[in-house]
Amino acid sequence: MAVSSGGGGVLRPLAADGSPTGPPERAADLAAEIAARERAQPPRWVWSAGRLHYPRLLRAGVRISQCHDLELVESLLLGHAARHGEPRSLAAAYARVRGVAVPDDVPDAGPAAQPSLFDATGAGTAAEPGTGSAAAAAEDIDAVVAVHRDQVRRIAAAEHPGRMALLAAAESAGGLIAAEMAHHGLPWRADVHDRLLTDLLGPRPGGGGRHGVGLRPRRLQALADEVVAAFDGRPVNPDSPAQIVRAFRSAGVTVASARSSVLRDVDHPAVAPLLEYKELARLHAAHGWAWLDTWVRDGRFRPEYIVGGVVSGRWATRGGGALQIPKVLRRAVVADPGWVLVVADAAQLEPRVLAALAGDEAFAAAAAHGDLYAALADAFGGARDKAKIALLSAMYGGATGDAISLLGVLRQRFPAAAGYVEAAARAGEAGRVVRSRLGRTCPPPSPTWRERVSGPSGGAVARSRGRFTRNFVVQASAADWALALLAVARRRLADLASPAPAAERPHLVFFQHDELIVHTPKEHADAVVAAVRAAATEAGQLVFGPTPVVFPLEIAVVDCYADAK
DNA sequence: AATGTTGGCGCG
DNA sequence: AAAGCGCGCCAACATT
Numbered sequence: 001m002a003v004s005s006g007g008g009g010v011l012r013p014l015a016a017d018g019s020p021t022g023p024p025e026r027a028a029d030l031a032a033e034i035a036a037r038e039r040a041q042p043p044r045w046v047w048s049a050g051r052l053h054y055p056r057l058l059r060a061g062v063r064i065s066q067c068h069d070l071e072l073v074e075s076l077l078l079g080h081a082a083r084h085g086e087p088r089s090l091a092a093a094y095a096r097v098r099g100v101a102v103p104d105d106v107p108d109a110g111p112a113a114q115p116s117l118f119d120a121t122g123a124g125t126a127a128e129p130g131t132g133s134a135a136a137a138a139e140d141i142d143a144v145v146a147v148h149r150d151q152v153r154r155i156a157a158a159e160h161p162g163r164m165a166l167l168a169a170a171e172s173a174g175g176l177i178a179a180e181m182a183h184h185g186l187p188w189r190a191d192v193h194d195r196l197l198t199d200l201l202g203p204r205p206g207g208g209g210r211h212g213v214g215l216r217p218r219r220l221q222a223l224a225d226e227v228v229a230a231f232d233g234r235p236v237n238p239d240s241p242a243q244i245v246r247a248f249r250s251a252g253v254t255v256a257s258a259r260s261s262v263l264r265d266v267d268h269p270a271v272a273p274l275l276e277y278k279e280l281a282r283l284h285a286a287h288g289w290a291w292l293d294t295w296v297r298d299g300r301f302r303p304e305y306i307v308g309g310v311v312s313g314r315w316a317t318r319g320g321g322a323l324q325i326p327k328v329l330r331r332a333v334v335a336d337p338g339w340v341l342v343v344a345d346a347a348q349l350e351p352r353v354l355a356a357l358a359g360d361e362a363f364a365a366a367a368a369h370g371d372l373y374a375a376l377a378d379a380f381g382g383a384r385d386k387a388k389i390a391l392l393s394a395m396y397g398g399a400t401g402d403a404i405s406l407l408g409v410l411r412q413r414f415p416a417a418a419g420y421v422e423a424a425a426r427a428g429e430a431g432r433v434v435r436s437r438l439g440r441t442c443p444p445p446s447p448t449w450r451e452r453v454s455g456p457s458g459g460a461v462a463r464s465r466g467r468f469t470r471n472f473v474v475q476a477s478a479a480d481w482a483l484a485l486l487a488v489a490r491r492r493l494a495d496l497a498s499p500a501p502a503a504e505r506p507h508l509v510f511f512q513h514d515e516l517i518v519h520t521p522k523e524h525a526d527a528v529v530a531a532v533r534a535a536a537t538e539a540g541q542l543v544f545g546p547t548p549v550v551f552p553l554e555i556a557v558v559d560c561y562a563d564a565k
Numbered sequence: 566a567a568t569g570t571t572g573g574c575g576c577g
Numbered sequence: 578a579a580a581g582c583g584c585g586c587c588a589a590c591a592t593t
Contacts, residue, residue, distance in 0.1 A: 239588055241572050259573065261579085282574060285587050310584060314577080321586060324575040349577095350582095389580080398581025471582040475577095513577040513583090570591070577583080 001043035002148060004139040005030060005053065012141055014046065018149035024141050031060040038064055046070065046148045048090035048139055050175035051307075058183040061502065065494070069172040070147050075308055076171060076440065077154045080164065082433050084311070084443040094143040097150050160439055166542060167438035167480065171308060173487035177508055178305035178315070180490075184507040185300025186322075186333060187341075187519060193292055193332040200328075201280055204289050217284060223277040230270035238277045286321060287329055295320045299336075305511075312472055313440045313479035314513055323512050333561035339521055342506075342528045343564035344555045346482065346514040346536070348372045351391045353478045356540070356549040357437060360416035367549040379413040380406065394421050395474050397467030421470045428469025429462040436476035437543055442469055477543075481551065482514055484539035489516065492531035497524055517561065525557050 002012040002020075009030025013022045027033035034057065037043060042065035047053050049071035057064065074088040086092070087105045095102040151168070158164035198204065202218030216224060227238050236247040241258035248255045253268055260278055263271050295301055301320070309316025317323055335341045347370070355367035366375035376387035390406035393399050394417070399407050411418040424434045428442075431450060435441045445465060452461045490508060497505045506520035506528050520528045533553060540551045556564040 237589085240590085242589080257572075278573085282587080286575070286585095312583065314583070316584065318585085321575075323577075324585060326575060393581065396581030398579095400580060403580070467581065468583090475583065515577080566593100568591100568593075571589085573587090573589105575584105575586085 001037070002046045002141060002144045003030070003034070003053075004048070004141040004144050006139045006141060009033060010141040012145060013043075014145065014148070018145070018152040020145055031057055031062050034064065035060075035062040038062065042066070044068060046144060048144060050172070050179055054176060054179040055183065058179060063180075063494075063502065064176065065491075066169070067172050067176060068148060068151075068168065069175045070144065070151065072171045072175050072308060073151050073155075073168045074147070076164070076167060077151060077158075079311075079441045079443070080154075080158055080435075080439055082441060082444045084441075090139065090143055090147060093147040093150070094140070097146050158439055159435070163437065164439045166484070167440060170438070170480070170483040170487045171313075173490060174307040174315070174483050177486055177490055177511070178307050180507065181509055181511065182302050182304060184509055184519070185302040186509045186517070187299060187335055187339075188296045188301040189299065189332045189334045190292055190296050192334065193296070193329060194289070196328065196331060197284070197288060197292075201284055201288070220277060220280055220284060223273045223280070226273035227270050227277060230268070230273065238274055239281060244274065283326060283328070286324070287326055291320075301333075310479075311443055312476040313436065313483065314475070315511065322510075327562075330562040330564075331560060333517075335519060335559050339519055340525050341509075341558050341561060341564070342518040342520060342525060342532065342555060343558060343561060344516050344518075344529075344532045344536075344553045345564075346485070347552050347554050349478050349481070349514045349551070350395055350474050352549050352551055353437075353481060354391075354395060354417055354420065354474050356544040356547045357473065357477055358417040358420035359547075360414050360420075363414040363417040364548050369550075370552055380409055394418055395471060397425060397463075397470045421473065424473040425466035425470035428472075429466040431465075432469075434469045434473050436473065436480050438477075438480040440476050440480065442472045442476070478514065481539050481543045482511075484542050485535050485551075486511060486516060488538045488542070489518075489532050489535035492535055493518065493528065496527045496531055529555050529557065 002014055004010050009027040010024050011027055011033065012020050012024045015021050034045070045064055045067040047067060047070065050067060050069050051071065054064070070090050070093060071088050074093045078084060078086050078088060087102055089103070089105050092102045092105065155161055155164045155168055194204075197217075201220060205215035205217050224238050228234065228236060231247045231251060234247055234250065236243045238244065244258035244263075245255055247270070248266070248268065251268060251270075253266055255262055255266060260275055263275060295303070301322070303317045303320035303322030305322070306316040306318055315323070333341070351372055352367045355364045355372070358364075363376075366372055369375040371384075373384045373388045373391070376391070377384040380386040380390065386402070386406050389403050390410040393403040393407050394410055407418070427434050431445050431453075433441050433444050449461070449465070452458060455461075486508070493506050493508070504521055506518050506524050508516060509519045510517035516532070518528050518532065532555065536551050536553050540547065540549065558564050
């Protein structure tokens with residue numbers, strides 16, 4: 001069912017191939033119309049972007065089952081054709097279909113700046129799509145139908161049409177889930193967070209008022225003073241890497257940089273306070289009181305997730321640093337009373353993905369076990385650690401010290417697995433693109449890349465891209481699996497408590513590459529665990545087909561995220 | 566004053 | 578323990 005917000009809202013029924021099976025139907029109250037159809041027989045909604053439409057629906061209490069997100073799928077298809085970065089909006093895609101000038105994408109200023117598309121009731125004049133938010137508010141149902149038809153055709157023409165169709169469905173589901181996670185929010189105890197900060201840093205400077213801005217908390221200032229004293233009173237700002245390096249030099253110590261890993265090996269009285277300062281200053285700057293004020297409201301942290309924001313298909317976030325929350329702050333993530341958190345983490349995901357990708361029988365047999373590295377240990381003289389180093393080196397392209405010989409063992413014992421990533425590396429070095437299992441495609445080299453490869457240190461330039469493509473096939477295929485996991489888990493969670501009102505049902509509230517969190521009423525916790533486990537198995541079959549490789553989840557049912565590991 | 570780059574570090 | 582990959586965010590610093 002195609003849907004646009006033009007003139008209040010327009011729906012148009014579609015066949016599987018994207019051709020309309022009836023005339024456009026105008027809806028005065030689009031949210032109510034969508035809700036009614038979801039209750040009767042949920043269709044697959046085709047719309048310009050869940051990013052634009054779905055938050056408003058959720059605020060109106062409307063959940064949809066599935067959709068085709070034209071903007072996200074356009075990105076996938078452009079990428080598949082090695083045309084990354086071209087405009088992907090509905091307006092841009094429609095312009096390409098018609099062969100007219102393609103408008104640039106409108107930079108997204110974040111959720112606060114989003115036009116309320118469903119407020120557009122009665123906006124009668126249809127503007128040309130793509131000239132900004134005013135035009136977006138009067139989307140054209142014809143554009144939705146035409147772009148969808150074109151995408152259905154392009155999916156069928158992809159290298160692996162079935163996989164690309166699955167990727168399009170999963171990415172679209174990701175768009176729904178991202179909006180739902182932002183809507184529900186991650187439970188976040190501001191009081192616990194504040195207490196942690198106060199314990200570690202001292203009281204909030206300035207009592208929270210504006211006069212406190214720019215002042216160091218007491219503990220940070222004390223450490224900064226210790227650093228200065230250790231340099232015999234020489235003024236040095238511990239926030240400045242350049243000043244740190246200079247201060248050490250004038251103390252007779254040469255350091256290559258001010259990195260903690262470098263300073264750790266330096267014997268000087270300034271090192272200890274400096275390392276502690278850096279750790280605490282980071283917490284204060286990135287996730288301190290200012291972060292708390294900005295990002296936590298009403299007991300929820302609501303980051304803005306960017307689906308497919310990383311070329312590998314991983315999600316990114318804008319603002320809030322949701323994917324870099326320091327482990328120490330997991331203490332502040334606490335379930336509501338009567339609720340629990342189900343924290344599920346895919347164990348050793350990337351080497352398992354490599355095993356499934358490569359079809360290496362010996363390697364896949366090892367990946368059929370709960371501890372893959374332990375199962376591989378025999379091949380490396382019984383040393384689990386060595387197996388792990390060999391695998392990480394193969395997937396990342398690093399090989400220093402021990403890893404060189406361990407890679408040799410890997411090549412000998414598991415030639416298909418080693419060959420898979422090495423073929424990807426060679427493709428990258430040659431300037432070709434590589435794809436994930438489901439067809440997500442790495443960007444082609446930049447226009448200047450070939451020049452640089454044939455210039456001085458061209459070998460290093462080529463090898464660098466080889467490491468990127470070597471890792472891409474694994475990381476992006478892992479992202480394929482994780483996205484499938486998420487989509488299947490969402491469907492299974494909806495099934496398991498569907499008669500209950502939304503406020504009493506389990507919700508996905510967090511997703512971080514290979515880990516997800518469900519916030520659920522206690523009584524559903526066991527069912528949630530079962531649903532997520534089943535989703536992991538189903539995702540493996542969907543993405544990789546028949547394979548002996550298992551994708552076990554480590555699942556914890558906890559009140560507090562910090563207790564999950 | 567505003568914008569862009571660098572160094573560093575949090576997460577997977 | 579880090580290595581090798583992918584990110585976002587901050588303060589300091591450089592440039593316009």
